[in-house]
Amino acid sequence: MPRNLFLLFALLLLVSCGEDSKHFKIEGRLLQMNQGEFYVYSNDQCVNGIDTIKVQGGRFSYEIPCTSPSTLTIVFPNFSETPVFAEPGKSVEMDGDASHLKMLEIKGTKDNELMTSFRAQIAAASPPEAKRLAEAFISGHPDSPVAIWLLRKYFIATFTPDYDTAGRLMNTLLKNQPGNASLRLLAQSVEKLRTSSVGNELPSFTTYDINGRLVSSSDLSVGTAVILVWATWSYDSSDLMRHLQNLYENKKFKVLAINVDPSKYDCRGYMKSNGVNFPVVCTGDMFETPVLKQLGLQSTCDLLLVKNGIIRGVNLSTPDLDKELSN
Incomplete structure (x- = not known):
């Protein structure tokens, strides 16, 4: 009988691990926000539309199905955005002050900790300095999804796009992430953006x-x-x-x-x-x-x-x- 119980326990453990390996979880605490909500979306369809994350007593928890790495974007009540890099079977802890989100910390996976480190690095940096640091990070971590997010933020989706630098950095990322479909789509978008640059005809649509x-x-x-x-x-x-x-x-x-x-x-x-x-x-x-x-x-x-x-x-x-x- 004890042997049968052991086998049953082992089976339940395997099943639960299998389910967990298909989810990603964010748990966190925000000072200065006892109760409220913020939003999360994903450009790579990991989140269907926009989800709402509820904050109760300053804490929150959010779990989604996740079968492949994905980048989530958190939109806070002040409309600032921050990325969270999701991985199947992983969880992260978010800790920060709602009145000072530039110092937000996200721990639990390598990529989120890299982003936390970069966020701290640019906290007091001027915009040109932050862009220089972003370029250095991308060049130094071409296999990371953080590099893709920084490329989009600082060189593409900005008031002053820098498509020449974006194209050069993009080639480096593609060499190191040849199987990344989202990155290939971004590269195609950059080429189209070049056609939508000043002096060109409006593309037909x-x-x-x-x-x-x-x-x-x-x-x-x-x-x-x-x-x-x-x-x-x-x-x-x-x-x-x-x-x-x-x-x-x-x-x-x-x-x-x-x-x-x-x-x-x-x-x-x-x-x-x-x-x-x-x-x-x-x-x-x-x-x-x-x-x-x-x-x-x-x-x-x-x-x-x-x-x-x-x-x-x-x-x-x-x-x-x-x-x-x-x-």
Whole structure:
């Protein structure tokens, strides 16, 4: 009988380990946030849409199915974002102060600890210094998913993209991660972004807005047009949407806004409450929205200024955009 009990225990242990190897868990504590919530999404489909993580008594726990390495993005109430690198069968501990998220610590796996170390390294760095440190990190850790995230943040999805440096670093990453499908897709997007650089023609596309009306590149190729990527959960892009709506009342330029929310309901709610009356594309596919890929756009706040079919500005600051639209 004891032998049978031992075999049963061993079998249960194996089964439980098998299930655990297909999940990833985040547990954490945030000072200055006793109760609240924040959001998590993934560009590589590990998370379906956007999930909500609830904070109770300053602590939280979040577990998802995970069968392959993935990069999650946490969006905090102040709209700042931080990556979490998920691995099957692993768990991490997140510890920080909600009023000082730059010093957030995530421990439990090598990649998350590398990101924690980099975060501490740039805490007091100027933007140019942070970019230099990011380039050094990418060159020194070309086999890490952290390098891919830093490449996107500092050289691609920024107000001043550096596609030459991005292309050089991308080649290094591809040599060290030849089987990484997400990295190959990012490389393809960078090539498309080069075509969406200042001085080039607006790439050809056809799509439908949230109300089913046809929108195409030819509609935006006469006069001045602004193409913006936005989300209701992104403060900066939502603020830019409101700014464009105020300017749009003069009807001196065209706007196409591409929404990356997973829910058309949330998008429609924002449009109604803010009186948005220019075309908005919302397919629910988030960053996999087809027209985004056609234009090579990557992130919320990505912006193209088009004049007579030629791209004249990319990711302009609000003052620079205002100046261009007033000309």
